[in-house]
Amino acid sequence: MTQILFKNINMKDLQTMKVYEEQGGYQSLKKAFAQKPEEIIEVVKASGLRGRGGAGFPTGLKWSFLAKDVFPRYLCCNADESEPGTCKDRELLLKNPHMLIEGMILCSYACRIETGYIYLRGEFHDLNFIMDKALEEARAKGYLGKNIMGTGFDLEIHTHLGAGAYICGEESALLNSLEGGRGEPRMKPPFPAVEGLYAKPTVINNVETLCVVPYIINEGAEKYASMGTEKSKGTKLVSVSGHVNKPGNYEVVLGTPMREIIYEIAGGIPNGNKLKAFIPGGSSTPMLPADQVDVLYDYESLAAAGSMLGSGALIVIDDSVNIVEPTLRLISFYMHESCGKCTPCREGTRWLYQIVERIMQNKGQLEHIEKMEDICDNMTMKAFCPLADACVSPVMSSIKHFRADYEEYFKNAPVGSV
Amino acid sequence: MSDNEITLTIDGKSVTVPKGTKVVDAAKQVNVDIPVFCYHEKIGPLGCCRMCLVEVEKMPKLMTACTMDVMPDMVVRTTTEKVEKAQKGVLEFTLLNHPLDCPVCDKGGECPLQDNTFKYGPPDTRMEFHRANNAKATPLSPVITIDRERCIACQRCTAYSERIEQDQGLVMLNRGFYNEVGTFNNEPYDTRFSGNVIDICPVGALTNTDFRFKARTWDLTNTATLCAHCGCNCNITMGTRLNELMRVEARPNDAVDDGWICDKARWGHQFVHSKNKILTARENSVGGGKPTSFPAFPHDCTIQDAAGKVAKAFKKIAEEHGPESVGFIGSPYATNEENYLYQKLFRQSLGSNNIDHKSYQDTPGLPVEHYGVEQIETANVVLLIASDPTEELPILDLRIKKAVTHCGTRLVSLNDQKIAMDKYSSQSVQYRVGTEALAIDALANGLARELGESAPAKDSDKTGISVEDMKALVETVRSSMKICVVYNPAALSGDAVLRVKRLLKLIAKVPTMECGAIPAAPMTNAVGAMDMGLLPDFYPGGVSMTNAEEIKKQWGENAPTTKGLSALEMIIRAEAGELKALLIHRSNPVIDFPGGSRVADALRKLDLLVVHDMLETETAELAHLVLPSNGPGYDEGTTTNIGGRVQARKRALETSHAPDWKIINLMLNALGDKTDYQRVLDVTDEIAKKVPGYQEVNRRSVGKTGCDRTPVVSADETVAEQSADSGKDGSLRLRVAAFLFSHDKILDASSKLAHHFLPSTAHLNEKDAKRLGIQNGDTVLLCAQDITLEATASVNSHCQPGGVVVPRASDWQGVNGLIAADGGPAWVEVRKV
Amino acid sequence: MSGFTFSENQEKEIAGILSKYPFKKSAMLPLLTLVQRAERVISPEAMVAISEKLDCSPAYVQSVMSFYTMYHTEKVGKYMILFCINISCQLNGCDKLLEHTAKKLNIKVGETTSDEKFTLHREECLADCTNAPMMRINDTYYGGLTEQRIDQILDSLD
């Protein structure tokens, strides 16, 4: 199996500069600094790397969108990792912080950025220490600071801790939070590349995205692009959780069959149960029923199957579960995390919660399904940010594929309970 | 079509609008109504409520019209099936937890939520759960009630607090469904501009506590009129019922108020129902010291008789003692029509130029352009001189903040005290109290040197301003492309105002520089009073006494052309027994003029004192004869704001009493003038004919939003050398500062604002306080002119050492008594009790 | 309002924090976190102190503070237990374990033990799903929870 990000992931003391450098760490810098910044962007473009934070936007392209000639510019590494099911960034940060720093240096050089922030979710206080220590080491080595390696290029990177808000993973909410405000998303346009942090051009990338960059610089765009499918290049970390024998973060080449990930890599379903459903890309992506297990794990195939690759969190659900239960849990999550700024999200998530909760109390009726579908329609693409759509995902997909599970609850429903 | 215009199609109608316009505003141009809750033109887009969703060709999803800039050839549709479904959906969400209590809600009848629901909403709600039980009406401040239950979390109010007021007193608390509007630690939200949130709340969540349950909105008679408080002349709507003032709301006028009013405008008009209103003409049995030889008013005296008697009494004295023996102190609060007629009465019928309206020096006109307040937003630099907009002209405060934070304007100031606006200025230069003339000269000299004009080589160091600071200020002024100088003549002592004019002339000489000024005296119609010639040395329209030919042409052969007495001089002459008769209109010199008890004593010496006012005052108490004035709310006429904009003040309340202009008309008639004005507009028309600058002002041009008068000419003043005087050992130079909510007779009737009243306070510099052994919070005595005034010491760096700043906290504080009657420099001794 | 002052060490730390950002306000979350960790609660007085440091209104501090779940206006215990109940943990039986934990601590979820030692909160996904069911106590993540393991962990804390 090709391992780029996880090659040495369990090596002892990989988090130290010494071990990281022994494994070839920071080698990409010399190579990069020998080229013009724009050339680096072209290399990343050619590699076909797409953002690993959820939206899958081509990374090189994103970098090239920065407002021309406006400085200073900022880099924000999105280490908010809050999408239920996702825990890959945590493992990278915990075990290999220098890889992120190296990636951030490369990005900053390419985009002429002099200040970077790593926005860690508030619960990652432990990682904050690790990251700060690694940054300190990098500074001591001269990889950060003024005139890095004699190139005249300056860069400082700081960590910044959030404080408990899923929405701060959304890039513009992250910026507000980093500026010391409430984590409410911002209007777009202007996009961060034009007016981001402190109203300056800003690159926002996921941890995993940035961690891939050193490999691309070291090994070349072609090598990276040779992996994966036509439009989904390279490898992807997938956090497999739920009902599997071997839950864990795995690095797979894009295009690997889902069946292989669930049954081979993650060891299959425990307790002799059967696969019922799987959520392929984190809780915000629509769930798919067991009969779709042969879908390939890449952006296009999952989209064709009616879901998304998302953040790469595969949640496996076996047939012991009534789908309505996890669905309610996810609605509850989105209700709790809605920032409350816009009406459809603030009110819709709560209304859906109330209805599904009532269904689970055996007080539901068939009309409820219709009503939920309509509420979902009124939320879809009508809210300020994608959080409302994320909440709609599990609801609509559970209704679509597991209507029978809802009907289970109606069977016992007393008449006229509304 | 210029590069800055964009043409698009909305519901099939083509519209061309400036770049940067939001789709929702573009739609208004072609009468397409896109429903909104959170969007407010002046606050800017928020995108919270999602009510404004529209379909845009080539866009996959519905777009919010309020956040979207117009783009060339955009095709917008607002009535498609998709849009209608979305609107219904959003309304359903909005109403989910909103109580359906329209019948008892204050907003009922003028509620956007009610209207939108009626127009776009679902027939009924499918909500089957209990509505959220948010708190019902609770006080948000002494004057604002919040019904959190009704709040739809549109964030207009909090965005207003953040973007317009810019002090973030009102904020969103919590998250998601638990979002609520609130303040820090539940403290009251009681800023100077808090009331605007009532106007902008699209539901009945924020309401006027005073108005709640008093009347239904549809029972109100609404009158578009003007605020009577400061020189901004903000536009307001007075809602009345059964001839009682129920509420005041903002009536947006971009050229004046930008859509906002201050809390004094909103809650400070209760004086219209004050129990101290003067309602009839009367003779004061407890009048002045001397018995008068003039016929007393009989009890049933008609206003005709009263006016006639007053006029004839003045005539008699003028004939006996000469025209210099009579005088008129008018009012910077009266309308142009009243002021115009009074000066006409005194000049034409009594032959006297003893006419004034103020206790400081000033002359009409500016040597540069007279900027309107909206020019602040387009200026590169705004220079404040002796001006504290927050306390004096609050809406200017909002304008300047907007300019600084949104329009790239730089604010600099030259002041003798710290002001709230300092937070927004790039340079605040502070001179010692009393040294304004030297400070202004230093700035002017600096410029003169740059321009190669003659100027002293060195500036006085008495101002306490460092050479570097002054250099930097000179440089900012010199290098600004467009500068707007805002100065408060009423806060400038001696002839400093003339020095400002010299400074303006110099600024105008800087090549490629646009320059204008706003004479920012706080009083409602200070500019109008000067324009109307309530001055001893100028006829209306700034025509100087030296221009005798012009005066005779306009005002007849008998028009007096010798300079008359200023208001302060009249008081001194009265004291000396040389001034025999004085008519005072809407002014209270006993309290508002320097001199304190000396003013009262002087007035007592008059043979005849007539006070024409709307409220009982200390001055009216001394009058032999009192005439009633209707005053704001009841009166009509025009006023001219600090930006030279003339607007119409309308009558909101009925009265059977003769209006002031009529009373003056009767006086004129009694002295042989035949003009019979039928309506106040006849006076306005005469002003247009007779007053330079007002040619274009008439009923139609004034319209709803007013019109700018053309600038009146400015005299060419020369200034004398100035030397800084000094006080007795250890005494401090007094500066009386303005305070917006001063507890005066006007606000006394507005108990709703009592929470803003300030105790008597004296700001002392730390250095002086240390020397005098005074600590913060100590009670101190300020002594001067045989007067002792108590105040609480506030030890800080509000002013430089050597000065003491006393905000005018109330009429009863009597701070003007500390100043000598001639208005000269006031030195006070400060000691701890 | 007075009554809250930063210690000398904290002042130093604050200076360090402020130096990270071109605009002071960015230090909002770090300062709130500093206070929360030191005091286990954020009092109105502390909000005023922060507002003074950052040149903003106390209302603004409260507005920001109240948005995030990790700041508390009621003092939390010495050990803050965040028990993940999101989907991966739910599928792995966290509900029962949470119930067990509450019972063991003799409090309801959301409460603090009377000795102020433990506070137990239900928490959304903490990004350790592959170790579900999991919880976080102060800065430490504990995965693969069972009743026994929970007992062991809790007993080991003093």
Ligand SMILES: Cc1cc2nc3c(=O)[nH]c(=O)nc-3n(C[C@H](O)[C@H](O)[C@H](O)COP(=O)(O)O)c2cc1C
């Ligand atoms: C509600 C919401 C939550 C998100 N949470 C995260 C997150 O926790 N981590 C992340 O990297 N991206 C998250 N994103 C995606 C970011 O907005 C953004 O697309 C991403 O950081 C860009 O980085 P990339 O191009 O490297 O993927 C979230 C998006 C939304 C709408």
Ligand code: SF4
């Ligand atoms: S109180 Fe009114 S203006 Fe403020 S958020 Fe609520 S509905 Fe909007």
Ligand code: FES
């Ligand atoms: S008016 Fe457009 S979102 Fe509220």
